[in-house]
Amino acid sequence: ELKVEQNPLFLSMQEGKNYTIYCNYSTTSDRLYWxxxxxxxxxxxxFVLLSNGAVKQEGRLMASLxxxxxxxxxxxxxxxxxxxxxxxxxxxxxxxxYQLTFGKGTKLSVIP
Amino acid sequence: DTGVSQDPRHKITKRGQNVTFRCDPISEHNRLYWxxxxxxxxxEFxxxxxxxxxxxKSRLLSDRFSAERPKGSFSTLEIQxxxxxxxxxxxCASKDTGPRQYFGPGxxxxxx
Numbered sequence: 001e002l003k004v005e006q007n008p009l010f011l012s013m014q015e016g017k018n019y020t021i022y023c024n025y026s027t028t029s030d031r032l033y034w035x036x037x038x039x040x041x042x043x044x045x046x047f048v049l050l051s052n053g054a055v056k057q058e059g060r061l062m063a064s065l066x067x068x069x070x071x072x073x074x075x076x077x078x079x080x081x082x083x084x085x086x087x088x089x090x091x092x093x094x095x096x097x098y099q100l101t102f103g104k105g106t107k108l109s110v111i112p
Numbered sequence: 113d114t115g116v117s118q119d120p121r122h123k124i125t126k127r128g129q130n131v132t133f134r135c136d137p138i139s140e141h142n143r144l145y146w147x148x149x150x151x152x153x154x155x156e157f158x159x160x161x162x163x164x165x166x167x168x169k170s171r172l173l174s175d176r177f178s179a180e181r182p183k184g185s186f187s188t189l190e191i192q193x194x195x196x197x198x199x200x201x202x203x204c205a206s207k208d209t210g211p212r213q214y215f216g217p218g219x220x221x222x223x224x
Contacts, residue, residue, distance in 0.1 A: 004154075031211055033211075033212070033213075035215075041217070042203060042215045042216060042217045042218050043155070043203070043215040044215075045212055045213070045214065045215075048211055048212050050211065088154050088155075090154070092211070097160060097167065097168050098143070098207065098211060098213070099145065099157045099160060099168065100145075100147075100155070100157060100213065101157065102154030102155050102156070103154055104152075104153060104154050105152075105153075105154050
């Protein structure tokens with residue numbers, strides 16, 4: 001059974017600080033996804049990482065993938081309040097279905 | 113708006129009643145997925161379609177759940193004899209030939 005573990009599950013950080021969210025998974029899949037969810041809303045796709053060593057950046061967020069370690073990181077640089085949300089990583093099975101297995105999410109609160 | 117749409121957005125029903133949800137995917141996306149998300153958890157895969165064919169179902173999808181995608185366009189998810197444990201957000205996602213899934217706004221089901 002594919003498992004995806006995120007840590008931390010809760011993160012409170014001050015504006016301007018840096019932090020990293022970790023995502024470990026149990027399969028050999030090379031496809032890793034990061035989504036953002038605001039309270040009561042659906043999921044917004046942030047990054048799709050498709051190979052070992054992949055790094056993608058958008059604004060203050062940068063995601064990377066190490067398939068050998070089965071680890072992805074989401075790095076937050078100089079956090080701002082607008083980044084407050086829940087962040088999910090997800091892995092697909094690597095087979096043709098692309099069905100996603102999600103972690104439990106990291107609830108990020110950025111405090112002024 | 114050409115995103116994934118879901119209807120209704122909210123549904124309150126009494127235990128034992130049947131409910132049906134609809135999902136309209138992004139036009140020409142051949143794959144459609146259903147997920148369920150309970151409070152504080154990541155979404156869990158339920159089932160998916162390629163065009164009109166239902167190709168995979170999770171063990172979470174009990175006999176009370178049925179999904180269809182006639183003509184390979186919109187999809188419906190029906191829950192018969194609802195139970196309180198069915199209360200959740202039901203999310204639909206679609207994708208084309210690329211790996212990224214695009215999620216709809218979800219249908220929040222409350223079973224009283």
